[in-house]
Amino acid sequence: MIPSIMSCLGSFTILLLLACWTIAEPVQYCRFGHRTQDASVDFCLGLTTHYNATSNDHDLYLSVQVTRASALGWTAVGTGSMMAGSLMFIIYGDPFSDSKLPPTVSIRTIDGHRQPHVLSSADTGEADLRILQAEWVPGATGGDDISVAKTAVVCYSCEKWPGMPISAKTRSQPWIWAWNNKQKFENYSEDVHLKVHSYHATDGGWGRFYVDMTRSIDQDSSVPSPPPIKPGVAELGASEIPGGWSWMDSIVHVHGWVMAAAFLAVFPAGVIVMRSGSPKSFQLHWILQILASILLLVGVAIGLIRAHKLDSFHHWIGIIVAICSLVQIVLGWRHHVLFVQIRRRQWASYGHIWLGRVSLLLGWTNIITGLLLTGRSFSWIAIALGLVAADAAVLAGWIWVSAHRHKQRPQSEESPLYALQSMRDDYFAVAADDDDESETRFSRDESEPVAISKKDTE
Structure with missing residues (x-):
């Protein structure tokens, strides 16, 4: 009986490890501003990179969620370490409007530190971007005063973006974020003029973070979906310092x-x-x-x-x-x-x-x-499950041997x-x-x- 249990546990662990090697591991970076005493920027970015055999390039799938308590302001995330040459995803809109308009996802760039402009075909080079999702959903608390903009974008052949480099092979890809919570919009078109964010870093108006892009590569041959956002996880394959280590x-x-x-x-x-x-x-x-x-x-x-x-x-x-x-x-x-x-x-x-x-x-x-x-990562979780299974098998076997010895x-x-x-x-x-x-x-x-x-x- 005990050998059978141990054999089953071993087989289960091996299968789990094999499965983990083939599953994409989306990376994630979040700032939970609504959880702080003074409400500040609140967004989550999830990434999955998929190798496209047809184009022989990597496609980048992004999920961006922004938690809003009013129609004021905008939230943006972008590639690179600065605005110049960054591929920016700017989200704004009124979650409480009677018109039920979806959130606006304005994809922009700029060659300097000034008002970003909406992408044109000349800006994208050989990369191609599509918006996959844009909708308002109630906040996690279920209250009427909180709403979440759920958006998803795919960037085909994103490594060919002509601006700040984007690489699926880097372990410390820089990203930037910015936030304005005061601007009142007359309309929510993609090219609406944006008022500047605060010049103070971190919660004041902008910041940087770094992503391990190699971890996000999906080994599955099928076309992936936009990565899900894990609730409550601030950093998954991401960090606010290069290299991903802090005290x-x-x-x-x-x-x-x-x-x-x-x-x-x-x-x-x-x-x-x-x-x-x-x-x-x-x-x-x-x-x-x-x-x-x-x-x-x-x-x-x-x-x-x-x-x-x-x-x-x-x-x-x-x-x-x-x-x-x-x-x-x-x-x-x-x-x-x-x-x-x-x-x-x-x-x-x-x-x-x-x-x-x-x-x-x-x-x-x-x-x-x-x-x-x-x-x-899934690999760490699989290893932990294997160790737990091994512990359980050893204890079960020892208990059986001890009880058998007592009866004999x-x-x-x-x-x-x-x-x-x-x-x-x-x-x-x-x-x-x-x-x-x-x-x-x-x-x-x-x-x-x-x-x-x-x-x-x-």
């Missing part, structure tokens, strides 16, 4: 590795040594579980510092698991005290067993949700060695609920263990 990223990495060490290595190791039958199994068990609990609490603290606020299932699951670990320590201590007195399981024992199982499952789940929340033990043997071994195997018995409790007890003088049957105690 905040390092904190996220430390958080992830600490939690992975706790739930993929130390906690499972504590379960295994408790069922090992070693004379030091209990001592090793509590040492490992205390170490894992410390790693868990440190990881949760780092996660809370990085998150600033609790706004996802990942955060809440992490807090629940941290609380469970503290309860586990109390239940483990209580089990030990009562077991020494009565030599059998009681409420603290079963609470410790089942809460440990639930905590381990939640911890494994949160490893995956953490990778999804931080926008890690000669029950008629009443030697002092058997009494000592029985107690050692059943002390926590975190692996099997259906194991018979030890029928052995120790005399007051623990230097002379004796076997006492249930009949003798009646």
Whole structure:
């Protein structure tokens, strides 16, 4: 049975890895201005690059979502590190108009730092651009005061854009964004005059970010759709600095590795040594579980510092698991005290067993949700799933072996060695609920263990 389970888990992991290599990994950059105290720019850009065998060039698919609370102003994203030569996508419109006009997607460029003009055929060179989607949808909160402009554009042979270079092979493609929240429009034509954005960087009016274009390449031969925007993910294959590394990223990495060490290595190791039958199994068990609990609490603290606020299932699951670990320590201590007195399981024992199982499952789940929340690649997620599957298979196999060994033990043997071994195997018995409790007890003088049957105690 156990070999079959392990074989199935291994096959599943291999298939998942193969699937991940063939799936496009859209990159994403977002600024969540409506989540801040002083509402500011709020947009998301998603990218997928597709190799077109017909043209022998890369086509660029873009999804741009802009969250709006009024009809004032405009939001723009563009290629390159400056306005000159940038391919710009400027979005504006009235989401609350009775005319139900869709948002305007004005594609422009300029050769200097002045008013951008709408693209002409002379501007695009051999590249070709098409608008695929432009519509208003209610905001995530469902309120009438928030609306989202959902737009999608495809740029065929986009590497042939004659302005600022666009390459599917660069790991740090510069992009710019700009924002104006005060302009009142008389109409929403594509060539309407745009008032200047604020000259202050970041939330004030403009900024830069960098995208790993190699990650966005779609290996599938079929024509892709515009990439979906992952809710709540600020950076996916993108960063505000070239190269994609910052001290905040390092904190996220430390958080992830600490939690992975706790739930993929130390906690499972504590379960295994408790069922090992070693004379030091209990001592090793509590040492490992205390170490894992410390790693868990440190990881949760780092996660809370990085998150600033609790706004996802990942955060809440992490807090629940941290609380469970503290309860586990109390239940483990209580089990030990009562077991020494009565030599059998009681409420603290079963609470410790089942809460440990639930905590381990939640911890494994949160490893995956953490990778999804931080926008890690499909390959990382597949590796994590494979490690979780391997952990589950090893624990299941060890539990089965331990339970089988317990059932095969000669029950008629009443030697002092058997009494000592029985107690050692059943002390926590975190692996099997259906194991018979030890029928052995120790005399007051623990230097002379004796076997006492249930009949003798009646």
